[in-house]
Amino acid sequence: MTNRWxxxxxxxxxxxxxxxxxxxLxxxxxxxxxPGWIYLGHRDDPLPRLVFQPVRSPKHGKVRxxxxxxVDDIDQGIAQVITLGGSHTGERHDYDQGVVVVMADPxxxxxxxxQYY
Structure with missing residues (x-):
């Protein structure tokens, strides 16, 4: 049996x-x-699909x-997210290996x- 994400x-x-x-993005x-759902990608793609499922109530609390x-450039990545309707949470972590910025979708x-260094 083979399991696959x-x-x-x-x-x-x-x-x-x-x-x-x-x-x-x-x-x-x-x-x-x-019907009513949107899938990005196909089941047989090398990358996992993103599946968007309709629900009635908005998100509550932090996603776990x-x-x-x-991204190649963190500042350009942030700008792209904001241009597409997302937002910057203000959280940023700088490490020796790179930088991580927490963003949010619409x-x-x-x-x-x-951004890895």
């Missing part, structure tokens, strides 16, 4: 808006999906699982931009 599902009130943000077009997005799902 195939996706991450994100609950969101406005599926179109949140999926559009992530599609633009990661340059991943939507693939086949269930988040994505790390590698529905406040936290994620990290990471």
């Amino acid at each position: 195939v996706g991450v599902t994100i609950d969101c009130v406005d599926v179109e808006r949140v999926a559009g943000f992530w599609s633009a 990661l340059d991943r077009p939507p693939g086949p999906a269930r 699982l988040h994505l790390d997005i590698a 529905e406040d799902h936290e994620f990290c931009l990471v």
Whole structure:
């Protein structure tokens, strides 16, 4: 038996808006999906799909699982997220190996931009 990671599902009130943000940020077009849902990528892609699932209630509290997005330039990455409708939480961590900045998508799902040195 072979187990394989195939996706991450994100609950969101406005599926179109949140999926559009992530599609633009990661340059991943939507693939086949269930009605009302949006999938970025295909089941057989080398990268896991991002699945956007409609829910009625907004997020409450901190997300306990988040994505790390590698960028070549942290300042340009921050600017791109903000231009796409996301936000900067103000949290930044500088390490010998690089910098990590905590960002949020349009529905406040936290994620990290990471620039490795």
